[in-house]
Amino acid sequence: MRYAVIMAGGAGTRLWPAARRERPKQLHRLIFERPLIAETVHRLAAAYPIERILIVTAARYAAAIRDAVPDLPAQNILSEPFGRNTAAAIALAAFRIARDDPDAVFAVFPADHMILKPDALFRALEVAEDLARRHRVVDIGVPPSHPETGYGYIELGERIATQDGVEAFSVRRFVEKPDRQTAERYLAAGNYIWNSGMFAWRASAYLDALREHLPETYDLLGPAITSDEEALADAYGQIPDISVDYAIMEKTSDVVAVPVDFGWRDIGDWAALYDMLDHDAAGNAFSGDHVALDTSGSLVVAPGKLVATIGIEDLVVVEDGDVLLVMRRDRAQDVKKVLDRLRATEREEFL
Amino acid sequence: MRYAVIMAGGAGTRLWPAARRERPKQLHRLIFERPLIAETVHRLAAAYPIERILIVTAARYAAAIRDAVPDLPAQNILSEPFGRNTAAAIALAAFRIARDDPDAVFAVFPADHMILKPDALFRALEVAEDLARRHRVVDIGVPPSHPETGYGYIELGERIATQDGVEAFSVRRFVEKPDRQTAERYLAAGNYIWNSGMFAWRASAYLDALREHLPETYDLLGPAITSDEEALADAYGQIPDISVDYAIMEKTSDVVAVPVDFGWRDIGDWAALYDMLDHDAAGNAFSGDHVALDTSGSLVVAPGKLVATIGIEDLVVVEDGDVLLVMRRDRAQDVKKVLDRLRATEREEFL
Numbered sequence: 001m002r003y004a005v006i007m008a009g010g011a012g013t014r015l016w017p018a019a020r021r022e023r024p025k026q027l028h029r030l031i032f033e034r035p036l037i038a039e040t041v042h043r044l045a046a047a048y049p050i051e052r053i054l055i056v057t058a059a060r061y062a063a064a065i066r067d068a069v070p071d072l073p074a075q076n077i078l079s080e081p082f083g084r085n086t087a088a089a090i091a092l093a094a095f096r097i098a099r100d101d102p103d104a105v106f107a108v109f110p111a112d113h114m115i116l117k118p119d120a121l122f123r124a125l126e127v128a129e130d131l132a133r134r135h136r137v138v139d140i141g142v143p144p145s146h147p148e149t150g151y152g153y154i155e156l157g158e159r160i161a162t163q164d165g166v167e168a169f170s171v172r173r174f175v176e177k178p179d180r181q182t183a184e185r186y187l188a189a190g191n192y193i194w195n196s197g198m199f200a201w202r203a204s205a206y207l208d209a210l211r212e213h214l215p216e217t218y219d220l221l222g223p224a225i226t227s228d229e230e231a232l233a234d235a236y237g238q239i240p241d242i243s244v245d246y247a248i249m250e251k252t253s254d255v256v257a258v259p260v261d262f263g264w265r266d267i268g269d270w271a272a273l274y275d276m277l278d279h280d281a282a283g284n285a286f287s288g289d290h291v292a293l294d295t296s297g298s299l300v301v302a303p304g305k306l307v308a309t310i311g312i313e314d315l316v317v318v319e320d321g322d323v324l325l326v327m328r329r330d331r332a333q334d335v336k337k338v339l340d341r342l343r344a345t346e347r348e349e350f351l
Numbered sequence: 352m353r354y355a356v357i358m359a360g361g362a363g364t365r366l367w368p369a370a371r372r373e374r375p376k377q378l379h380r381l382i383f384e385r386p387l388i389a390e391t392v393h394r395l396a397a398a399y400p401i402e403r404i405l406i407v408t409a410a411r412y413a414a415a416i417r418d419a420v421p422d423l424p425a426q427n428i429l430s431e432p433f434g435r436n437t438a439a440a441i442a443l444a445a446f447r448i449a450r451d452d453p454d455a456v457f458a459v460f461p462a463d464h465m466i467l468k469p470d471a472l473f474r475a476l477e478v479a480e481d482l483a484r485r486h487r488v489v490d491i492g493v494p495p496s497h498p499e500t501g502y503g504y505i506e507l508g509e510r511i512a513t514q515d516g517v518e519a520f521s522v523r524r525f526v527e528k529p530d531r532q533t534a535e536r537y538l539a540a541g542n543y544i545w546n547s548g549m550f551a552w553r554a555s556a557y558l559d560a561l562r563e564h565l566p567e568t569y570d571l572l573g574p575a576i577t578s579d580e581e582a583l584a585d586a587y588g589q590i591p592d593i594s595v596d597y598a599i600m601e602k603t604s605d606v607v608a609v610p611v612d613f614g615w616r617d618i619g620d621w622a623a624l625y626d627m628l629d630h631d632a633a634g635n636a637f638s639g640d641h642v643a644l645d646t647s648g649s650l651v652v653a654p655g656k657l658v659a660t661i662g663i664e665d666l667v668v669v670e671d672g673d674v675l676l677v678m679r680r681d682r683a684q685d686v687k688k689v690l691d692r693l694r695a696t697e698r699e700e701f702l
Contacts, residue, residue, distance in 0.1 A: 017659075291692045293685060302675050306701050308368075308689045310678035315663070317677055319670065324653050326668055326677060327661035334644060338659045341642045350657050 001104040002129050003203075004048040005093040008037055008057040008065060008111035009083050014269035014335050017323035018301065021351045026111035027064050030273060031287040031301055035068040036112050043115060047122040054078060054096065055111070056089040059229075081233035086244040088236070090201075091210055091217055095225045098203040105129045107140075107200040114276055116263025124260035125200065127166040132200040136209065136254040139171065140200070141193035142264045147183035150268065152176055152195040152245070154257050171255040174245060193259045199249075209248050214240065270316045271332035274299040297329065323350055352455040353480055354554075355399040356444040359388055359408040359416060359462035360434050365620035365686050368674035369652065372702045377462035378415050381624060382638040382652055386419040387463050394466060398473040405429060405447065406462070407440040410580075432584035437595040439587070441552075442561055442568055446576045449554040456480040458491075458551040465627055467614025475611035476551065478517040483551040487560065487605040490522065491551070492544035493615045498534035501619065503527055503546040503596070505608050522606040525596060544610045550600075560599050565591065621667045622683035625650040648680065674701055 012025025019025035026037040034042065037055070044053055051073055057065055059079040066074055078092050090108055097104050107125055115121055121140070128138040141154050157170035174195065178186060186192035211218040217239040224235035240247075249255065265276040277285040282296040288303060295309040302319035309317075316332065318325040327334070342350050363376025370376035377388040385393065388406065395404055402424055408416055410430040417425055429443050441459055448455050458476055466472055472491070479489040492505050508521035525546060529537060537543035562569040568590045575586035591598075600606065616627040628636040633647040639654060646660040653670035660668075667683065669676040678685070693701050 289698075291689050293688055293692075294682075300677075305670075305673055305675045306698070307675045307677070308686075309676075310685050310689065311682040312666070312677055312679060315677070317675070319656075319675055322656055324656045324658045324668070324670055324675070325660075326651075326658070326663055326666070328663060331645075331662040334661050335659075337644055338642050338661065341644075347640075347657070 001052065001101050002048065003052045003054060003093075003097050003104055003106035004044045005090065005097075005106050005108045006037070006040055006044070006053065006055045006111050007086060007089055007108060008055050008061070009080060009089055010110075010112070012112060012267075013339055014332065015267070015273070016335050016339060017318060017320040017325055017350070020321075022060075023064065024061060025267070027061065027068060029303070030267070031277065031285070036267075037065055038068045040109065040111050040113075041069050041072060043118055044109065046118065047125065051076070054093050054106075056080065056093050058083055081229065081236045083241075084236055084239055085241045087210070087214055087242050087247040088217055088221065088239055090206065090244055091214075091221050092225060094201070094203045094206040094210070095222055098207055099226075102202075102204040104203050105132045105200055106203060106206075108198060110197050110266075112267055113196070114263075114265035114267060116265065116276075118262070120260055121262035123164060124166050124258050124262065127161075127163045127168065128200040128256075128258045130163065131161065131168055131256050131258070132202055132205070135256045136201075136205050136252055137249065137256070138168070138200045139249070139255060139257040140196050140198040140262075141257045141259045142196050143259050143261055144183075144187050144192065144194050147180060147187045148194065149177060149180055149183050151266075153178065153183075153186050153192045154195050156191040156193065156257055156259070160256060166258060166260065168256050168258050171257045174250050193257065194264075195245075196264055206248075209252055213248050213251050214242070216240065269332040269335065270299060270318065270327075271329050274316065274329060299329065352403065352452050353399060354403045354405060354444075354448050354455055354457035355395045356441065356448075356457050356459045357388070357391055357395070357404065357406045357462050358437060358440055358459060359406050359412070360431060360440055361461075361463070363463060363618075364690055365683065366618070366624070367686050367690060368669060368671040368676055368701070371672075373411075374415070375412060376618070378412065378419055380654070381618070382628065382636070387618070388416055389419045391460065391462050391464075392420050392423060394469055395460065397469065398476065402427070405444050405457075407431065407444050409434055432580065432587045434592075435587055435590055436592045438561070438565055438593050438598040439568055439572065439590055441557065441595055442565075442572050443576060445552070445554045445557040445561070446573055449558055450577070453553075453555040455554050456483045456551055457554060457557075459549060461548050461617075463618055464547070465614075465616035465618055467616065467627070468612070471611055472613035474515060475517050475609050475613065478512075478514045478519065479551040479607075479609045481514065482512065482519055482607050482609070483553055483556070486607045487552075487556050487603055488600065488607070489519070489551045490600070490606060490608040491547050491549040491613075492608045492610045493547050494610050494612055495534075495538050495543065495545050498531060498538045499545065500528060500531055500534050502617075504529065504534075504537050504543045505546050507542045507544060507608055507610070511607065517609060517611065519607050519609050522608045525601050544608065545615075546596075547615055557599075560603055564599050564602050565593070567591065620683040620686065621650060621669065621678075622680050625667065625680060650680065 012019040018028045056078045062079040155172040157172045161168040220235040224232045287301045290307045293310045297314040300317045314329045363370040407429045413430040506523040508523045512519040571586040575583045638652045641658045644661045648665040651668045665680045
């Protein structure tokens with residue numbers, strides 16, 4: 001049996017004001033037909049039976065996710081009382097899956113990444129899941145196209161298998177987001193790939209690794225997942241806040257990586273969203289009705305509005321509820337500074 | 352007795368999307384505390400008793416004007432069945448005033464101009480109204496500060512009076528909006544002033560001029576103003592659509608002009624509104640709550656929204672109802688092109 005586990009706990013603050021504290025990025029449509037989480041489930045449903053797709057999310061988003069993905073069985077939405085990072089979130093899913101089928105293999109997916117070539121990904125996943133039956137964990141990586149400084153990298157060792165045209169390599173090490181010079185070196189070396197945050201495990205292998213590296217989490221969460229909400233909240237209160245990368249991946253031997261170009265896009269901020277969209281002849285991406293005069297290189301997201309633009313270039317305009325954001329596209333990272341300012345001036349209601 | 356007549360029929364399309372077909376400029380707050388028409392009435396109420404302030408407007412705006420200016424007696428709002436330009440609108444007011452007091456003097460004001468130095472204007476108006484008792488019409492003009500091509504000009508003749516420090520001149524001629532070169536010549540000549548669209552008449556003098564130059568309007572409107580709506584609509588259907596400037600002023604001898612610098616601002620478009628506002632140290636004018644990072648020279652009007660701007664300069668951003676406008680400030684005239692485009696693509700609902 002194979003399962004897909006979608007991690008849907010994060011907030012995505014650089015996509016403010018679409019993403020808010022009370023309605024994170026994965027619950028927003030952005031410029032798509034459906035909320036991101038529904039896009040992700042719909043995409044995975046081509047490869048996984050819907051009853052074996054699980055979503056791990058924060059309890060306060062659970063109802064909204066149920067509404068966004070009505071065809072997913074309600075018990076497939078696993079609620080965390082509060083966020084304790086990815087090691088715990090994946091543990092929640094692994095305990096659930098192992099309860100029914102300890103030998104099942106599951107793949108972990110972020111809720112808010114775009115996949116432009118799903119068929120390539122699904123082909124690689126079948127190989128990855130097959131390898132996960134014999135190895136501890138299989139990482140899905142992406143061959144780098146440019147010296148990106150915003151992602152972590154995986155250094156590959158020797159090739160250990162080729163199956164259905166998909167190659168698999170041993171992993172030498174995981175490396176943090178590099179500086180520009182280092183990223184260029186990685187790109188030139190040829191044996192570094194981007195860490196996509198997708199991996200495949202046997203449920204029992206994840207729990208073995210958890211017991212070895214995070215024994216408290218193993219001991220506390222295992223019994224708690226079958227008890228009531230209060231017991232789960234108690235357990236969460238006592239487990240460490242740590243990512244699966246730090247806690248497990250980097251300490252685990254026998255890690256395999258499968259590099260695959262599946263058109264991966266992390267919709268990290270508005271500039272990244274602009275980059276992944278189709279543009280008109282003047283390089284604009286508009287969501288909704290608009291009249292554009294002498295407008296170029298701009299992204300406009302203002303659901304339900306007519307937007308008129310005159311003489312602008314390389315701007316991002318986002319209107320969402322009670323907030324309007326207008327910025328130069330190359331300043332997309334500075335959305336965080338606006339949020340800092342709002343916090344500093346006690347305008348939390350806009351976060 | 353002295354009356355103030357406010358002309359409030361126009362639409363102000365260059366201030367779209369704040370000004371719309373169904374809610375013209377004078378009914379909008381823009382960035383002020385009250386709608387423009389209420390600002391105008393409030394300002395004039397410092398010089399004229401409220402019961403002698405009249406508003407001439409289109410019937411479809413009458414109810415909204417009543418709401419915007421609740422302290423004005425309802426019968427002081429004169430409704431035109433539809434617009435027939437300024438000669439007819441002023442005639443409506445003149446007939447009403449003459450019915451009570453043919454020797455009354457009235458001054459005509461646009462609804463949507465700003466007056467930054469009202470005391471200077473009121474001093475000039477007293478002189479103008481005094482002169483209107485002995486001359487046919489007295490025009491309030493503005494000494495030009497720059498070679499403006501957007502206004503009509505008045506060529507002055509000899510000085511005919513000085514009263515309370517206010518000078519009055521005979522008028523040689525009215526001239527249309529000039530080209531740049533001509534405007535520069537006018538400025539250098541020193542005897543040309545801007546035509547502000549404000550003038551003072553005796554009611555009887557206006558009606559005499561009307562009888563002379565627009566006899567149909569005189570004959571049809573006079574009886575109609577005391578009858579029912581239908582009779583007035585009938586009369587309006589038969590009278591010419593012509594401005595007071597073309598129909599009367601330019602054909603009338605014995606016109607006097609009073610130049611006065613009263614801080615006149617025609618809020619013609621968003622750039623003009625920006626110019627007349629106070630700016631912060633970076634040259635911005637914001638209406639409402641905002642967070643501005645590296646933002647300069649920009650006007651933002653988005654009532655009820657938090658607006659965040661990052662790295663922008665010299666922009667105008669206006670959010671109003673179902674429309675969002677983002678443009679370079681020096682393109683404010685091109686709002687008309689957007690309206691043309693909307694008409695051409697049958698999106699009349701946004702006009």
